[in-house]
Amino acid sequence: MIEKCQVFTPSQNVIELLDAAGYKRDLYGKKIIENACGDGNILVEIVRRYIEDSLNNNINLDKIKEGLEVDIHGAEIDEQHYFKCLANLDEMASSFGILNVNWKILNLDFLKQNFDGQFDYVIGNPPYINYRELNDETRAYLRENFTSCKFGKFDYFYAFVEASFKSISSTGKLAYLIPNSLFKNVFAQELRGIILPHLVRIIDYTSHKLFSQALTSSAIIVCDKKISSKNFEYKDIKKGSTTVIQKETLDKKWIFENYNFESEPKRRFGDYFSAAISVATLFNKAYILKEFKEEENHVCVGRFRIENDLIRRGISPRSLNSKKSELIIFPYKYVNSKLVRYSNEDFNKSFPEATKYLCNFSEELRNRKSDKNTKWFEYGRSQALAHLNQPKLLLSTVVTKEVKVYELTKDCIPYSGIYIVPKKELTLIQAKEILESKAFNEYVRAIGINANGNSLRITAVDINNYRF
Ligand SMILES: C[S@@+](CC[C@H](N)C(=O)[O-])C[C@H]1O[C@@H](n2cnc3c(N)ncnc32)[C@H](O)[C@@H]1O
Known part of the structure; x- marks a missing residue:
């Protein structure tokens, strides 16, 4: 240490x-x-x-x-x-x-x-x-x-x-x-x-x-x-x-840039949209598939043939930027838009191949510092899962020059970055316009934490607190 x-x-x-x-x-x-x-x-x-x-x-x-x-x-x-x-x-x-x-x-x-x-x-x-x-x-x-x-x-x-x-x-x-x-x-x-x-x-x-x-x-x-x-x-x-x-x-955060919070408009981003951190598997090596072959009913990863029903597009700002196609094992399902968790027995029975594949990493999966009551085959953190089954936006927690906002379909699972879904009245198109605006960029310059070189790190809370 x-x-x-x-x-x-x-x-x-x-x-x-x-x-x-x-x-x-x-x-x-x-x-x-x-x-x-x-x-x-x-x-x-x-x-x-x-x-x-x-x-x-x-x-x-x-x-x-x-x-x-x-x-x-x-x-x-x-x-x-x-x-x-x-x-x-x-x-x-x-x-x-x-x-x-x-x-x-x-x-x-x-x-x-x-x-x-x-x-x-x-x-x-x-x-x-x-x-x-x-x-x-x-x-x-x-x-x-x-x-x-x-x-x-x-x-x-x-x-x-x-x-x-x-x-x-x-x-x-x-x-x-x-x-x-x-x-x-x-x-x-x-x-x-x-x-x-x-x-x-x-x-x-x-x-x-x-x-x-x-x-x-x-x-x-x-x-x-x-x-x-x-x-x-x-x-x-x-x-x-x-x-x-x-x-x-100085308020909760110390902001030294000349950013005038007093003159900010009244509407808070977080009242119209929800910005939240993406899913956290806590062991991407097992869940994110980078080398694979897609076949009719399954996806081949090495010697394993993982059942298609468990597979989604896995998305991160980095993979979008480099135009790399990645898949993610999604060990849940949505029924009537509600997240359903498999029992151990159901999972083993319905997905014997995926079970064999994940068993390969069973020690690492069991040693994660996961949320309480997480099953060994599930993601380490479950907080993001409830609202994912809809179209959404994704942006990186690190902003360099401009804020890049990506549109994701309902089935995509973002596993890194901050995702945004609507709450009321306004659409995702409007959210994208707000986040790509000059005003939001100035806000990021004021509240972001210096990361690499000219890059700044922002949080989901920062986005929710933005006023437009
Ligand atoms: C970032 S380095 C800085 C060293 C030195 N101050 C310099 O600037 O060149 C931090 C040093 O703190 C020592 N260190 C870490 N924890 C410590 C502790 N609890 N008490 C005393 N030294 C500690 C580390 O071994 C390391 O040498």
């Missing part, structure tokens, strides 16, 4: 992070911690600044060594990186002629310590691990011990921000490099509430990617415990602009 987050900060961003915190002058006697320090990319620059500034203030090398041992702190859970960090710090100190420093770098889990109020600066790039990748034990620990993790699908870094915020003294500063999903993710709302009172600055890299493997873009947040202002400075790196944001104008 931890290995996934071991991505270290590039030197340019280390400089920006320390500058943003104002870690520049009069550093002697100021306690600082880098609480997930990895190989020490940030700590090494901290030590360099600390020594140079102390020398500028005519502090001798013996005193500087003592200072390093008291003022500079670090935590790292991984033993190998911890030792590498110590070696890197020794190298930096020795380049100034300072040897044998007894570093206060600890090889431990920062989230299990209590450093409340102890530091003048907390600086770092914490581990990011999304909820899906956290094991049950860590999830339970975070839920129990961190307000920001009480609800929903939190990220590991929420706990780090919360713990770091607590670790700064009443005059201390926090400068943290975090995924900028913090500003908009619904599950980070609690955390936004925690940091907002002392937030003084955001440096947002928006579509500029610092880490190629991360799913969202990055931002630096700076909190200053001695300042409780009504506004903060927001810098958009890509646009090169800096604005002052009034805290009281």
Whole structure:
């Protein structure tokens, strides 16, 4: 689990992070911690600044060594990186002629310590691990011990921000490099509430990617415990602009784009249509058929001949984009437009070939984190199924330049993206016009979470909340 987050900060961003915190002058006697320090990319620059500034203030090398041992702190859970960090710090100190420093770098889990109020600066790039990748034990620990993790699908870094915020003294500063999903993710709302009172600055890299493997873009947040202002400075790196944001104008999501919600029309998309997440099999490898041969009564997949009654067109925005034809095993039926679930016996009896095929994956299917009462051959989540048996629209959760909306027939089963069905009065053609409009695109620019490059991630809730 931890290995996934071991991505270290590039030197340019280390400089920006320390500058943003104002870690520049009069550093002697100021306690600082880098609480997930990895190989020490940030700590090494901290030590360099600390020594140079102390020398500028005519502090001798013996005193500087003592200072390093008291003022500079670090935590790292991984033993190998911890030792590498110590070696890197020794190298930096020795380049100034300072040897044998007894570093206060600890090889431990920062989230299990209590450093409340102890530091003048907390600086770092914490581990990011999304909820899906956290094991049950860590999830339970975070839920129990961190307000920001009480609800929903939190990220590991929420706990780090919360713990770091607590670790700064009443005059201390926090400068943290975090995924900028913090500003908009619904599950980070609690955390936004925690940091907002002392937030003084955001440096947002928006579509500029610092880490190629991360799913969202990055931002630096700076909190200053001695300042409780009504506004903060927001810098958009890509646009090169800096604005002052009034805290009281921020709602549940933090929107920094100039999008005028006040002037929005009254009709809410979600009152006329339902936008919802597509079916989630939780094991597409078994259900989505990419290599197959269609015959009269069945579909051949390898040595299996799956009964036609179970087969539908499987659709995802990606497959539509690449014009790939895919099928999906649909282990349900609709009777008078109502979803009917097969019993185990019925399924085995009616679809012996499909049963044999799915038995191939029986271990993986049984190990899914499925909804309660899900049968082994069914999809992991059933929430989308009730409304699927009608014509619908499909769009991707990731929007690049324009919003692409696809029309799907009644029989198609979307297994990725957001699908839309009508509720009252308006038609799907009208929904398509609304979603492909310039106004909706501007809304996406304002509320979307930066994903890859210029792409933005949106949710079904965002679509339902749109006003047209
Ligand atoms: C994203 S890396 C950043 C490393 C360093 N801050 C940098 O920017 O170069 C996160 C580091 O946190 C460490 N880590 C993960 N969980 C931790 C925990 N609970 N306590 C301390 N360190 C942890 C990982 O091993 C990894 O080295």
